[in-house]
Amino acid sequence: MTLIGHLSSTITISKALEKEIHAVSKKITVPKGQRILDIDERCTSLYFIEKGLIRGFHFVDGKEITNWFAQESEFATCFYSFIACKPSFENLQALEDCELVELSFSVLQNLYQQFPETERIGRMITENYYIKLEERILSLQFKTAKERYQKLALSKPSLLQRASLGQIASYLGITQETLSRIRSEA
């Protein structure tokens, strides 16, 4: 799905807006494994994923902890760093060869000014991020490891093949061994 196609499901995109988005956005490709952002850098871009898979992760006691996965038709960024203009607390990494549309912070501010209808997009993205977090908390607080895995399997089935056991386990807040056992018994 293209960025324009995705946005069209939320707001009506005029020809002028479509042109402007094309003009100010940048298509980039990122090879599998590459870092898109490092911890302590400022994250000044929002990435729309046309193809591929990205994760955010950081380190706890030397171990990688995956904070989120984002796949086709989703946005990826260190949301905190992006909105607060502060150093990122997480790395962004392509887990597959990716085709991305990059929108910089300043480009986005300009879009808001020129095309007020795009404000809704900004709000949507914020809400989206917020709601995902809410759900994750409820999940972590009240579901067993198995239930959390099953929920993920339902909402992002392809992820189970596309990300490694360790990446998924850390995202679910459990050890690799536990996730491996959950998989084998199911």
Place this chain on the structure above:
Amino acid sequence: MTLIGHLSSTITISKALEKEIHAVSKKITVPKGQRILDIDERCTSLYFIEKGLIRGFHFVDGKEITNWFAQESEFATCFYSFIACKPSFENLQALEDCELVELSFSVLQNLYQQFPETERIGRMITENYYIKLEERILSLQFKTAKERYQKLALSKPSLLQRASLGQIASYLGITQETLSRIRSEA
């Protein structure tokens, strides 16, 4: 702390803006125990807490689960319902007699228009909410029950006296019994 005083630490409040805020906001008092918002209602107000304590909670298997506490100089609202204009998934309740400043959604939109510098406030509140959630997730995922309790004791010491064991336990994602044992051994 008054609302104006609190906002002054972030942006410069002109006399005109101060007047306008006074004109469009509403001081309200809410007695201890009272619900401020019920599940499934639309949350159309943002509350600044000048005095008192509020919690957000919902039910899981008939049991109350506290999602957050907000005290003096903090904002309280069902953030999701407020920004997405959708029914709330949580109740808001005063845990003490409260003195609040109420700002409605539409009033806030008008403020953004008339006083562009207030946009930063909106962003701040959003960020604040988001960052609290982020921290909570990291806490739930990688800290033991005891560590989570100790962290809360450091960040909001007065809360330990002001909220009940059950409310705090559900917020920390543990049972009352476990929290009681953590307290007694410490």
Place this chain on the structure above:
DNA sequence: CCCATTTTTTGATAATTGTCAAAAACTTTC
């Protein structure tokens, strides 16, 4: 296609937290 490396699985055991039940302590109300 094979060796080296990484990832996943399996096993045994320990630690953490939950569940259920009942007693103790604290509050509220008349």
Place this chain on the structure above:
DNA sequence: GAAAGTTTTTGACAATTATCAAAAAATGGG
């Protein structure tokens, strides 16, 4: 200030998940 209600504590036991170690399977580069 005593009875009723609520909240907190304690105990015994069970379930879940982590830890450590090692084997098995999968992957990647030459």
